Amino acid sequence: MGKVAFIFAGQGAQYIGMGKELAENIEASKKVFEEASEALGFDMANLCFEGPKEELDKTENTQPAILTMSIAAMKALEEKGIKPAVTAGLSLGEYSALVCSGALDFKTAVKLVKKRGRYMQEAVPEGIGTMAAILGLDGEKVREICSLASEKGIVEPANFNCPGQIVIGGEIEAVNFASEKAKEIGGRAIPLSVSAPFHTSMLRPAADKLEEELKNIELNSINVPIMTNVTGTYVDNVDNIKDLLRNQVMSSVLFENIICKMLEDGVDTFVEIGPGKALSGFVKKINRKAVVVNVEDIKSFEKALEVLGA
Template sequence: MGKVAFVFPGQGAQFVGMGKDFYEEFSICREVFEDANESLGIDIKSVCFEGPEEELIRTENTQPAILATSIAILRALEERGINCDYAAGLSLGEYTALVEAEAFEFCDAVHLVKNRGRYMQEAVPEGKGGMAAILGLEKSKLMKAVEKAKDYGVVEIANYNSPEQIVISGEVEPLEIAVNESKELGAKKAVKLPVSAPFHSSLLKPAGDKLEKDLDKVKINDLKKVVISNVAAKPVKTREEVRSNLIRQVSNSVLWCDSIIYMMDNEVDTFIEIGPGKSLKGFIKRIAKSLNKKVNTFSVNSISEFEKVCDFFNREV
């Protein structure tokens, strides 16, 4: 067995009921949710477990809810002696990776991401921007579609998720034009995403400016694990890099595909997605297939999946 990476999901992975089984099963998970409630001064636990969905999908609730759920599941894995060599997270998930690496205290992180969610939503009025996933179109052709649409306003690459999926983000009209142009250029599918803002585009720069002030007030520690940055697709070396990367991350492309390739090139052959959803596992499998690499992939969002991972590591030991 090679090296192990923990990867953490971002916004969009949430579902009502997430983390409830872990809360009921493990005292260490209960502590995480109770700490989140106390730190935020709201019942984020109930939002995770009971919804309603309208509350859960509010960006300023979604982000701390996913962070808390992911950390709770992480703590259960750590309690079983399962650890990683590398950590990374998609967008919001990078904060979870940094908590795992002890760069942030958990309570500081939930505050940061709650504010981050609010700043991101405030940066662009609802209905003025959006995002779309483009599937099955090579990067060079997608760039042509984006360049053509830029004549009508802001539209940019938001996420390089896998060789088969790239997400674009921007103002409504140019986004629509880029989607239609992508289809004409041969995209297998072009799907508008159910999000309320054009995340990871230059339109979100005001959110990064506000986040910078918050990050100045938070203690950032030396990292205890190797964390791969979204904006650079390489390890974060210093505390100042943590800060500057997170500010840039809000309005820059997420280099997820390159981040996974970096870890594969550095002997990672087991990836464990920790938190709600299972999109990251799918991306990783497609990236590995494109490189003809064999990897072990897990997505831990339920007790049954948790036990599968524990059994796998017991066999490897």
């Protein structure tokens, strides 16, 4: 086996019951939920395990909930002596990766992402912005259709997930126009049910508020190399993290670049940590030969241990 990478899930993968099995069976995982509850002043285990769904789906709750569940799963792996050679996350998942890297402590991160979620929710009033997944077109074509559609309003590439799957975001009319253009040139467009056009310039108000919040945050040194969504490559200096986190809110997520760089640097095994298997699918589309496992419950945890030889 070559190098192992830990990759962390982003928003949208949440579900009622996430992390329950891990917390009930693994003390280190249970402790993470307790720490989150203490930091935030409400019962995080109850929110993740019981819901209600509409509470879990509120962005300011979703973000700390996914972070908590992801770190709980990571702690289960760490207890078995499994450590990554490199880490990264998709969008919100970058905060889990920062905790994994040692640069951010968990309690600081969970309080920060609750605020980040609220700022993102408030940045664009409901009914103004939207997002759509464009399938079957490359990055250049998607940039072209966004450029054409910009006469209708703001529309920008938001997530470069994997070959043939790029998410766009912006004002509703412009996104719909770009989606139609995508269909005309042989692509597909799937509207996403999101509350705001994340990772576009429309989120600048959230980025500005987050910047103020980040001034009060203390960072530690990086123990595990971490890659960032903003550049698609390594964070080369801990002093750059705050700027990267500010920009990440309103910049394209270069996830495909991150995975390609990891592969280039000898990673052959990817462990997706957190709810769902979306990232596993992206990795497989980028490189079919990569070994990919996920950890979100006891069954997937045991399978991961088997594959990782722990």
